[in-house]
Amino acid sequence: MLKVKSLSKEYNSGEHILKAANNISFNVDDGEFVSLVGKSGSGKSTLLLLLGALDKPTSGSIVVDGEDLAKKSDRELVRYRCLKLGYVFQSFYLVPNLTALENAMLPMEFAGLATNERKERAQYILEQVGISGDKINRRPGKLSGGEQQRVAIARALANKPKLILADEPTGNLDSETGKKIFNLLKELSRSENTTIIVATHDNNIAAKTDRKLTIVDGQLKQDK
Amino acid sequence: MASLIRGFKNAFRSGIRTVAIVIILGVSIGLSLTMLVARQAVDNKISAVKSSIGNTVSIQPAGFNSYSAINNSLTVSQLADLIKIPNVTAVNETLTERLTTIGSTDLSFGLQSTNSSNATTSLSSPVKLNLKRHLFKAGGGLFFSGGGSSSIPTNFSLPITIIGTSNSQNINGQSLTLEQGNYFSPSSNSDLAIISSNMASKNNLKVGSTFQSYNVNFKVTGIYLSANNGALGNAAIVPLSVEQSLSGQSGDVTAAEIFVNSIDNLSSVTSAIQKELGSNVNVTNAIEDANTEVSPLNSVKTISLYSVIGAIIAGGIIILLTMIIVARERRKEIGIFKAIGASNLKIVSQFAAESSTLTLLGAVVGILIVILAGNPMTKFLVSNSTTAGTVGNGRFSRLGSFGGGAGGRFVSGGRGVGGVLRSNITNVHAVIGWDVLLYGILAVIIISVIGSVGIALVISKVRPAEIMRTD
Ligand SMILES: Nc1ncnc2c1ncn2[C@@H]1O[C@H](COP(=O)(O)OP(=O)(O)OP(=O)(O)O)[C@@H](O)[C@H]1O
Numbered sequence: 001m002l003k004v005k006s007l008s009k010e011y012n013s014g015e016h017i018l019k020a021a022n023n024i025s026f027n028v029d030d031g032e033f034v035s036l037v038g039k040s041g042s043g044k045s046t047l048l049l050l051l052g053a054l055d056k057p058t059s060g061s062i063v064v065d066g067e068d069l070a071k072k073s074d075r076e077l078v079r080y081r082c083l084k085l086g087y088v089f090q091s092f093y094l095v096p097n098l099t100a101l102e103n104a105m106l107p108m109e110f111a112g113l114a115t116n117e118r119k120e121r122a123q124y125i126l127e128q129v130g131i132s133g134d135k136i137n138r139r140p141g142k143l144s145g146g147e148q149q150r151v152a153i154a155r156a157l158a159n160k161p162k163l164i165l166a167d168e169p170t171g172n173l174d175s176e177t178g179k180k181i182f183n184l185l186k187e188l189s190r191s192e193n194t195t196i197i198v199a200t201h202d203n204n205i206a207a208k209t210d211r212k213l214t215i216v217d218g219q220l221k222q223d224k
Numbered sequence: 225m226a227s228l229i230r231g232f233k234n235a236f237r238s239g240i241r242t243v244a245i246v247i248i249l250g251v252s253i254g255l256s257l258t259m260l261v262a263r264q265a266v267d268n269k270i271s272a273v274k275s276s277i278g279n280t281v282s283i284q285p286a287g288f289n290s291y292s293a294i295n296n297s298l299t300v301s302q303l304a305d306l307i308k309i310p311n312v313t314a315v316n317e318t319l320t321e322r323l324t325t326i327g328s329t330d331l332s333f334g335l336q337s338t339n340s341s342n343a344t345t346s347l348s349s350p351v352k353l354n355l356k357r358h359l360f361k362a363g364g365g366l367f368f369s370g371g372g373s374s375s376i377p378t379n380f381s382l383p384i385t386i387i388g389t390s391n392s393q394n395i396n397g398q399s400l401t402l403e404q405g406n407y408f409s410p411s412s413n414s415d416l417a418i419i420s421s422n423m424a425s426k427n428n429l430k431v432g433s434t435f436q437s438y439n440v441n442f443k444v445t446g447i448y449l450s451a452n453n454g455a456l457g458n459a460a461i462v463p464l465s466v467e468q469s470l471s472g473q474s475g476d477v478t479a480a481e482i483f484v485n486s487i488d489n490l491s492s493v494t495s496a497i498q499k500e501l502g503s504n505v506n507v508t509n510a511i512e513d514a515n516t517e518v519s520p521l522n523s524v525k526t527i528s529l530y531s532v533i534g535a536i537i538a539g540g541i542i543i544l545l546t547m548i549i550v551a552r553e554r555r556k557e558i559g560i561f562k563a564i565g566a567s568n569l570k571i572v573s574q575f576a577a578e579s580s581t582l583t584l585l586g587a588v589v590g591i592l593i594v595i596l597a598g599n600p601m602t603k604f605l606v607s608n609s610t611t612a613g614t615v616g617n618g619r620f621s622r623l624g625s626f627g628g629g630a631g632g633r634f635v636s637g638g639r640g641v642g643g644v645l646r647s648n649i650t651n652v653h654a655v656i657g658w659d660v661l662l663y664g665i666l667a668v669i670i671i672s673v674i675g676s677v678g679i680a681l682v683i684s685k686v687r688p689a690e691i692m693r694t695d
């Protein structure tokens with residue numbers, strides 16, 4: 001599914017160059033549930049942004065389903081993010097003036113689905129992640145943090161992506177809710193054979209994944 | 225479609241800002257449409273003025289504008305060959321005289337015909353005028369023969385203009401419509417007259433009645449409405465040969481009007497006539513006159529054109545800046561859209577829908593403004609530019625003055641055009657039609673496109689990775 005080779009990302013912050021990703025290589029199989037752990041500032045988000053084609057690496061390559069991201073045009077990258085990828089952000093990043101339903105419908109709109117289809121599917125996934133009833137017509141501001149993260153996950157799932165990248169999806173939630181969200185993701189990876197990479201601080205969560213990648217100062221230190 | 229609806233809704237996300245922007249845009253669009261309306265009205269007026277003038281060339285002896293004595297005059301034999309000039313269809317000749325009325329003993333400045341010692345008529349003045357007002361309108365042509373007294377008599381009778389003409393249907397380029405009676409034939413040498421309705425009512429004259437002038441009884445054959453014939457409001461029209469012989473000016477004319485088959489041939493015929501008659505004769509055509517008279521309107525046209533362009537650019541800049549601010553405020557949202565797979569085009573079209581909504585609302589306000597302000601603004605522009613442009617123009621003065629020129633033979637203006645124009649030129653009426661709405665929509669499109677360019681600039685620069693960091 002995913003082949004990462006000698007991936008580096010340098011940030012030039014004035015005097016010295018910071019290697020937020022330093023010569024990282026690893027492969028991920030289809031349907032694998034992988035956790036990415038490391039201290040704050042170790043480079044987890046950096047790696048996910050590169051995998052999501054939201055940022056460009058300084059060197060190295062990322063091959064998804066046999067396709068090198070570096071060789072894709074801007075248009076193709078838009079399609080990659082839209083159809084192949086689901087991204088879950090630590091702080092949800094829902095569009096504030098759209099309802100839960102409208103937020104979950106957005107990726108399908110970009111994929112070109114008809115309105116009815118979008119609505120039907122969005123309602124279905126929202127229900128799957130536990131958002132139903134009048135909540136689907138509320139704006140994010142009127143949902144709890146856990147509910148917002150569920151909507152964000154529903155949005156990430158909208159176009160049935162093969163790869164889900166989740167950057168600390170439970171970081172802003174209490175441990176109880178965090179656990180529920182995590183279990184939701186895990187179930188998905190099983191039922192839909194979706195490949196999931198989750199960045200997390202939480203070793204308890206990491207322990208429950210198929211595989212744990214540990215990052216220290218931008219370098220991949222452990223893979224088990 | 226969904227992104228357009230989102231853009232439409234986003235236009236109302238910030239209520240106060242929406243209202244402010246709509247008002248500012250509305251004023252700018254309203255101003256530009258008002259200017260367009262003014263421009264259109266003036267344009268219509270200009271073509272109306274030009275087409276009302278017709279295809280004529282006027283001929284007058286040189287120096288008719290000065291109030292010194294004029295010794296040279298035109299003669300019938302001089303003009304005889306003009307009809308042979310290509311494209312000339314008719315030659316109308318007139319001989320104009322001013323006669324005092326009987327019984328006005330206290331009037332020392334009414335004009336006497338120099339060529340005829342018995343230049344009196346039995347007509348009383350058709351209109352009593354407040355002399356003071358007309359003195360100023362006359363544009364400097366008036367002065368008093370006595371020289372000593374500067375007091376203005378309040379009880380003043382107008383001198384009567386007698387016009388001998390070779391064509392009673394068209395006097396000095398102004399076609400004459402009769403209210404009653406008939407025209408006389410061009411070759412007539414009977415003592416017939418067509419008089420104005422004012423004169424008829426003041427003197428109790430009807431078709432068939434007679435009055436005395438040059439000690440001869442003239443029979444009224446027709447009456448025309450004074451109100452419709454401004455320059456001829458105070459005149460009696462008689463056959464040319466009759467006027468020539470009674471005033472002792474056989475073979476003389478004071479003016480001629482040459483009719484040309486097409487307006488396109490006016491200037492060539494004008495120069496041909498000038499060549500034929502020499503430099504002692506003023507040969508002018510109506511187009512030149514019209515151009516002079518409408519020149520202030522042309523300046524209104526120019527002003528309004530620049531205003532239109534300026535207002536549209538201003539509107540474009542307003543929406544451009546607004547949308548740049550809005551887009552910058554929503555950088556994060558744009559980053560999210562990009563991160564979840566939206567193309568730049570999708571996002572730009574959403575913002576374009578937002579700016580178009582604002583602009584359209586602005587256009588509605590603008591159209592309301594134009595409905596309220598279109599006509600007053602047009603009138604304001606026209607009156608301001610015409611007062612600056614035409615007061616003191618010699619051609620108007622000659623037509624407006626009626627008392628001056630002590631001693632010299634008075635040659636009145638050859639043509640009514642100037643006077644007619646003068647009274648009408650400021651009477652420009654703006655009409656707000658569907659085309660204004662069309663222009664409004666065009667303005668909206670232009671402004672929206674400018675706005676969208678600004679949005680696109682911001683959007684293309686937003687990088688999702690950066691946005692995801694700023695927490
Ligand atoms: N745009 C940037 N310019 C310069 N340095 C940056 C930039 N973005 C990240 N960094 C640095 O790169 C390093 C890795 O950051 P990153 O956000 O990937 O860490 P992280 O593991 O996700 O941390 P956390 O757990 O706190 O989210 C950090 O030292 C950070 O300061």
Ligand SMILES: [Mg+2]
Pocket residue numbers: 044045046167
């Ligand atoms: Mg991070």
